[in-house]
Amino acid sequence: MSRPTIGDVARVAGVTKATVSHAYSGKRPISAATKARVFAAAQELQWVPSSSARALATRRANAIGIVLAREPAILASDTFFPAFISGVETALAEHEVALVLQVVGSRTAEERAYRAMANGRADGVIVLDLHRTEWRVPFLQQLRLPAVLLGAFDGPTSFSCVRTDDAAPVRELVAHLRGLGHERIAHVAGPLDYVHSHARAQAYLEEVGTPELLREGDFGAGSGRALTAELLELADRPTAILYANDTMAIAGYSLARSRGLTVPDDLAVAGFDDDHLSAYLTPALTSVSSDPLQRGRVAAERLLADLAGEPPRQVTVDCTVLRLRASTEARAARGHQPEETS
Amino acid sequence: MSRPTIGDVARVAGVTKATVSHAYSGKRPISAATKARVFAAAQELQWVPSSSARALATRRANAIGIVLAREPAILASDTFFPAFISGVETALAEHEVALVLQVVGSRTAEERAYRAMANGRADGVIVLDLHRTEWRVPFLQQLRLPAVLLGAFDGPTSFSCVRTDDAAPVRELVAHLRGLGHERIAHVAGPLDYVHSHARAQAYLEEVGTPELLREGDFGAGSGRALTAELLELADRPTAILYANDTMAIAGYSLARSRGLTVPDDLAVAGFDDDHLSAYLTPALTSVSSDPLQRGRVAAERLLADLAGEPPRQVTVDCTVLRLRASTEARAARGHQPEETS
DNA sequence: ATGAAAGCGCTAACAT
DNA sequence: ATGTTAGCGCTTTCAT
Numbered sequence: 001m002s003r004p005t006i007g008d009v010a011r012v013a014g015v016t017k018a019t020v021s022h023a024y025s026g027k028r029p030i031s032a033a034t035k036a037r038v039f040a041a042a043q044e045l046q047w048v049p050s051s052s053a054r055a056l057a058t059r060r061a062n063a064i065g066i067v068l069a070r071e072p073a074i075l076a077s078d079t080f081f082p083a084f085i086s087g088v089e090t091a092l093a094e095h096e097v098a099l100v101l102q103v104v105g106s107r108t109a110e111e112r113a114y115r116a117m118a119n120g121r122a123d124g125v126i127v128l129d130l131h132r133t134e135w136r137v138p139f140l141q142q143l144r145l146p147a148v149l150l151g152a153f154d155g156p157t158s159f160s161c162v163r164t165d166d167a168a169p170v171r172e173l174v175a176h177l178r179g180l181g182h183e184r185i186a187h188v189a190g191p192l193d194y195v196h197s198h199a200r201a202q203a204y205l206e207e208v209g210t211p212e213l214l215r216e217g218d219f220g221a222g223s224g225r226a227l228t229a230e231l232l233e234l235a236d237r238p239t240a241i242l243y244a245n246d247t248m249a250i251a252g253y254s255l256a257r258s259r260g261l262t263v264p265d266d267l268a269v270a271g272f273d274d275d276h277l278s279a280y281l282t283p284a285l286t287s288v289s290s291d292p293l294q295r296g297r298v299a300a301e302r303l304l305a306d307l308a309g310e311p312p313r314q315v316t317v318d319c320t321v322l323r324l325r326a327s328t329e330a331r332a333a334r335g336h337q338p339e340e341t342s
Numbered sequence: 343m344s345r346p347t348i349g350d351v352a353r354v355a356g357v358t359k360a361t362v363s364h365a366y367s368g369k370r371p372i373s374a375a376t377k378a379r380v381f382a383a384a385q386e387l388q389w390v391p392s393s394s395a396r397a398l399a400t401r402r403a404n405a406i407g408i409v410l411a412r413e414p415a416i417l418a419s420d421t422f423f424p425a426f427i428s429g430v431e432t433a434l435a436e437h438e439v440a441l442v443l444q445v446v447g448s449r450t451a452e453e454r455a456y457r458a459m460a461n462g463r464a465d466g467v468i469v470l471d472l473h474r475t476e477w478r479v480p481f482l483q484q485l486r487l488p489a490v491l492l493g494a495f496d497g498p499t500s501f502s503c504v505r506t507d508d509a510a511p512v513r514e515l516v517a518h519l520r521g522l523g524h525e526r527i528a529h530v531a532g533p534l535d536y537v538h539s540h541a542r543a544q545a546y547l548e549e550v551g552t553p554e555l556l557r558e559g560d561f562g563a564g565s566g567r568a569l570t571a572e573l574l575e576l577a578d579r580p581t582a583i584l585y586a587n588d589t590m591a592i593a594g595y596s597l598a599r600s601r602g603l604t605v606p607d608d609l610a611v612a613g614f615d616d617d618h619l620s621a622y623l624t625p626a627l628t629s630v631s632s633d634p635l636q637r638g639r640v641a642a643e644r645l646l647a648d649l650a651g652e653p654p655r656q657v658t659v660d661c662t663v664l665r666l667r668a669s670t671e672a673r674a675a676r677g678h679q680p681e682e683t684s
Numbered sequence: 685a686t687g688a689a690a691g692c693g694c695t696a697a698c699a700t
Numbered sequence: 701a702t703g704t705t706a707g708c709g710c711t712t713t714c715a716t
Contacts, residue, residue, distance in 0.1 A: 003461070005709055016687050021711060031685060052397035052462035053709035056692050061394060063442070063463075072428030072635060077618035082424050086414030089445035098463060100405070101441045103431035119345070120394035120693090121405075121440060221622065250622045257624060276419035277619050280563065280592045282599060293414055347693055358703050363695060373701060395693035398708050462709090 004045040013041035024049070055120060063098040064088075064303055065122035067113045069129070072103065074220070077247060079275045080292045087296025088126065095304055111139070118145040124303050126150060127159075130195045148303040150295065151195045160312040162299045166196045167203035169288040169320045170242065173270055174207040176322075177240045180330050182268060186213035186238035188227045188248055197244055200272070204242065213238050217248050224248025225255045232256060232267075239267060240328070246271035246278050246287055253285075253327065269327045283326030291319035346387040355383035366391070397462060405440040406430075406645055407464035409455045411471070414445065416562065419589065421617045422634045429638020430468065437646055453481065460487040466645050468492060469501075472537045490645040492637065493537045502654040504641045508538045509545035511630040511662045512584065515612055516549040518664075519582045522672045524610060528555035528580035530569045530590055539586055542614070546584065555580050559590050566590025567597045574598060574609075581609060582670070588613035588620050588629055595627075595669065611669045625668030633661035 010017045015034055022028040023038040030038075041047075055061050066088075068075060075081060085099070092099055100122050102113045114136070117125055124146035127136055130153055137157050140147045152163045177185050187204040190197035205211060213231065217223035224243060228251070231238055243249035249271030253263045261267050263283055271278060274289035298317050306312055352359045357376055364370040365380040372380075383389075397403050408430070410417060417423060427441070434441055442464050444455040456478070459467055466488035469478055472495055479499050482489045494505045512529075519527050529546040532539035547553060557573065559565035566585060570593070573580055585591035591613030595605045603609050605625055613620060616631035640659050648654055 048457050048461045050462040050709055052394050055394035056398050057711040072432055075428045076425035076635060078424055082420060083418035086417045086445055090414060099443045101443050103428055115390045119390045120392040250619055254622045277592055280596045392693055399695040
């Protein structure tokens with residue numbers, strides 16, 4: 001006994017396949033009586049429509065895709081991704097749409113993955129880690145694969161974008177640190193080829209006026225450590241450092257302390273992305289939470305809307321919140337307990 | 343101009359669809375000359391086989407599934423999951439198999455998700471977060487959906503299992519702490535309904551002999567904090583606490599320090615899973631890394647082997663490594679020689 | 685309101 | 701070594 005098909009259900013219900021199909025889709029009026037017979041038959045046979053058959057007939061996979069071009073090791077230590085996925089899923093669940101995930105290592109593999117998505121695996125994709133020079137945007141356009149870009153894409157595009165204001169929290173942080181008397185404020189950025197890293201670095205530069213204390217890291221702990229060492233060895237060393245993520249920040253302040261500096265008295269430190277452990281460090285790390293869950297939900301909803309035929313739109317999600325914690329406190333303010341998390 | 347089909351390629355190459363199909367699958371000898379013509383035609387038309395059509399014809403989705411029944415918020419702060427996924431993907435990439443992910447909130451939704459997987463979305467699934475009483479195992483068996491279970495499943499099953507020795511690192515940790523003179527060693531476990539939490543708690547009990555200092559947490563920071571408070575208020579409080587994950591451990595030692603205790607002098611602390619930040623805390627947190635990346639790879643490879651027709655197997659991945667760090671150091675060790683070399 | 689039949693784009697017997 | 705012909709399990713005209 002192999003899996004039942006729509007034909008089996010039709011036979012048991014004493015109708016044709018078309019009737020069964022329409023009883024479910026509602027694309028045609030079906031009398032209450034036949035509908036009941038059809039549902040009963042389906043129930044009895046435990047029938048569930050085959051998604052591949054349906055996909056072939058409707059040219060709709062009922063799935064969306066995400067292709068991640070990251071080293072597995074880097075992905076593994078990423079705090080953003082799982083939350084983002086969760087957000088995407090909350091949006092998809094309501095529409096019975098699945099998520100197809102592919103992690104690739106090379107440009108070739110990435111292209112192949114998108115081609116596969118375009119050829120029946122997915123109806124559209126969400127594009128993460130936007131670069132300033134993006135080959136994927138024209139590529140996807142040419143594939144005619146609907147896409148939603150996460151982040152601000154400058155070039156011309158007919159794709160929807162889900163943006164976040166990357167600059168504002170940087171400005172706020174710089175202002176906050178200045179308020180505490182800091183004048184030498186450094187920034188350890190992420191790879192400047194990423195649009196969000198670039199936007200943050202740009203905001204920093206506009207506030208500070210000089211690239212003297214700007215360094216480009218790679219989001220890994222190693223680069224956080226190395227660049228911090230470099231900054232601390234300057235003749236006129238910074239008294240505060242803004243890092244592009246928490247991993248680099250923690251590696252950095254850990255190094256600073258191993259050199260005898262006290263955080264925040266000798267060196268104030270702030271991160272980005274608000275790792276779930278950051279509130280529990282000692283001192284607790286000031287960071288910027290960016291609600292990846294909400295962004296995932298919004299991006300997925302946007303894509304579903306595009307697929308439903310709505311015109312593409314630029315959405316801005318306002319979701320960054322400054323978490324001011326002990327690592328950027330004024331000297332006088334010390335002695336507080338770590339904050340409660342909710 | 344809609345997407346090219348295998349028929350278009352066949353026409354351009356001057357052969358039939360079957361030849362094109364076989365030129366790619368290699369399931370039939372094709373002369374080098376025709377093969378070349380076929381590939382050239384495919385190249386010219388930018389043809390990629392439709393995965394839904396292929397899925398329907400072969401009854402193979404060329405995808406495997408993972409259904410996660412977790413709160414999005416909990417998933418978001420999980421260090422295991424992204425690394426595991428990466429591992430899965432490294433195995434799948436070589437076989438051009440996709441990963442379909444579904445995060446569900448309710449039991450009903452979970453069943454529906456598995457049903458959908460069974461009906462063409464996926465060829466098999468990897469089951470995570472194994473419970474001691476598992477409805478999913480018989481359910482999947484009844485659906486005849488191939489599965490690989492991550493963890494030791496006690497009941498009868500014809501599914502492959504990918505196990506890890508959860509007990510050994512607990513025993514080692516207890517022994518290590520005893521060697522440092524600790525006699526009151528507590529354990530803040532994960533939910534005991536999980537097989538791995540249970541196995542760890544069991545190992546702890548066998549070593550320690552009494553459940554007096556055993557507490558059941560939920561892997562969240564909040565429960566780590568609360569249960570630590572409870573343990574520290576005991577008349578004869580523990581001098582060391584083993585936590586079932588790093589999140590609880592960090593919340594716990596943060597609380598202990600806010601009460602004036604020094605780690606590791608007044609309280610030794612160890613976690614589990616080796617969060618990527620744990621090595622950077624002060625003091626660095628002793629933990630057990632369990633190589634989720636490798637486990638993901640092995641689980642996926644096992645599933646692919648099952649799907650290829652190999653008989654199911656029980657595989658044990660020996661991948662836990664004790665990371666002894668400052669949070670469990672001997673008092674004497676700070677500035678003196680440790681009494682034991684490992 | 686329902687039935688009959690023609691695809692969707694592939695793969696897999698069965699031929700030659 | 702290649703062509704012919706049926707399907708795979710749905711959806712969707714076109715009839716009635």
